[in-house]
Amino acid sequence: CIRLSMSHAWNGYYKFAWPGDELSPLSKTGFNTFGVALTAIDALDTLLIMGLDAEFETVRDWVKNGNLHFSSNSDSNVFELTIRALGGLMSAHHLSHDIDDVFLKTATQLAAAMLPAFDRKGLHFTSINFATQQGTYQNANGCIAEAGTLILEWEALEHSLKARRYAGDPHSAAQGDESRLPSWLSTVPLDVASGARFTLNRLHTLSEAYDYGLIPSAVSSEGVTAKHGLVKLGATGDSYYEYLLKHWVHSNRPPGGEVGYLRAMDGVFMHLLSRAESGGLLFLGEASHPLGPDTRLDAKMDHLVCYLPGLLSLGVAVGKIGTLWGEASPAMNRDVVQERLLALELPSNSGHLAVAEELMTTCIAMYDRMPLGLAPEIAIFASANARVNSSSATFFGDLGVKHSDAHNLLRPETVESLFLLYRATGKQLYRDAGWRIWTKWEAHARVATGGYADINSVLSNEPDLRDKQESFFLAETLKYLFLLFTDDPSVFPLDCYVFNTEAHPLPILGIDVRDCVANSMRAVVGESS
Secondary structure, three states, X not given: OHHHHHHHHHHHHHHHOOOOOEEEOOOOEEEOOOOOOHHHHHHHHHHHHOOOHHHHHHHHHHHHOOOOOOOOOOOEEHHHHHHHHHHHHHHHHHHHOOOOOHHHHHHHHHHXXXXXXXXXXXXXXXXXXXXXXXXXXXXXXXXXXHHOOOHHHHHHHHHHHHHHHXXXXXXXXXXXXHHHOOHHHHHOOOOOOHXXXXXXXXXXHHHOOOHHHOOOOEEEOOOOXXXXXXXXXXXXOHHHHHHXXXXXXXXXXXXXXXXXXXXXXXXXXXXXXXXXXXXXXXXXXXXXXXOOOOOOEEOEEEHHHHHHHHHHHHHHHOOOOOOOOOOOOOOOOHHHHHHHHHHOOOOOOOOHHHXXXXXXXXXXXXXXXXXXXXXXXXXXXXXXXXXXXXXXXXXXXXXXXXXXXXXXXXXXXXXXXXXXXXXHHOOHHHHHHHHHXXXXXHHHOEOOOOOEOOEOOOOOOOOOEOOOEOHHHHHHHHHHHHHHOOOOOOOOOOOXXXXXXXXXXXXXXXXXHHHHHHHHHHHHHHHHO
């Protein structure tokens, strides 16, 4: 069923928008933001995973024939290009085996076009003009989500280029006969990820000055200093915290590399979690910096935050961390942790997985309680322990929605967490929730002529559609739904691959992926026998 949805989404894009960036399904046209066939590149690995081979080969041949150019004379967001286009090309390179380097070569060309964005000492330039090769800031402040969410994709490219140059061994010092190497390999430096590492290291240094490493989401573009603002795991903060764990996993879990993630999650536990009412939904709010015992939360939670249940479960299942709270925070002794668990109405033995499952319940409720059965962009909560701005809001029990926040963009975060929690626990209720969500999108967002459209309000029983199909609906949402219902143990074992924030699976560095998958399959067979 999910495969048929992907075909419908793809066919609408291909018929009306190809090779534009995204589809306007109601007006049956395409439009460009970056001029890089964004939906096609973002969806490459989804097409491959779902066995839509003819569609995949169409895009591959188009790229191979030199039709993809990075030359638009406009400012293009470096973060979006990295997670969607560079991530998509690197995933396609690995999954297709890319014998003639079609995707690796194109990823290298894209990286070369973006490199001027890292030619400075502060945060990277947030935008790049391909035609002029000039980087610019979109505004005076950057955000930690964009600056901290580049490293997986650039290091994946760097590792693959070294492997290609050194005949399969990226750590070899012997280069051999470089005259035999294709010229495109020399268009970027060997340490092509150094700019992304520099930016990330600046943020890590900055985080050391903050309790638990929780940085206000707005940072100065020039000096990499934090601005007074909100500490949040929703928009402008989300994927920075996601990559604290995923960078460690992608790097094959070096000892000590997990500490930054664990500290941040301890801070979330101590300062950002709250109950809507006694016995009500657990939610993750937003707090003004500086944090402290008198900090008051804003009782609002972006749908974007619904990635967190999956992230917490990933740390437990793959990283073997998060059994207890306070693992990386000496000040959080047992008494402090127990007092906090009691305040949150959580069992005394709760670790990361217990909180993940409680937050997952909240994210599911954001769908199930709405008249349309689909989640709003932002939810608010009735809470005595947090500030609530409930003007122009409709409440469904302890969960409310402001009319201005009631739109649904077919986002992936909830189904991503359903997939990861199902992998971690095997509980059928997560598949059931995913099925309900999919049926509602089919009923309300599907456009008969092709594609799916965003929805203006989930508070209406007769939805009004927006004229846009996001590329991430194909790259992330449908992919995670497909994987949620897949029982094949060889499909992306989580100890062999890590998904970037756009759901592009990247092999963990320094391992033999085939051996890893085979070992994972043997382990699954052993557990079931």
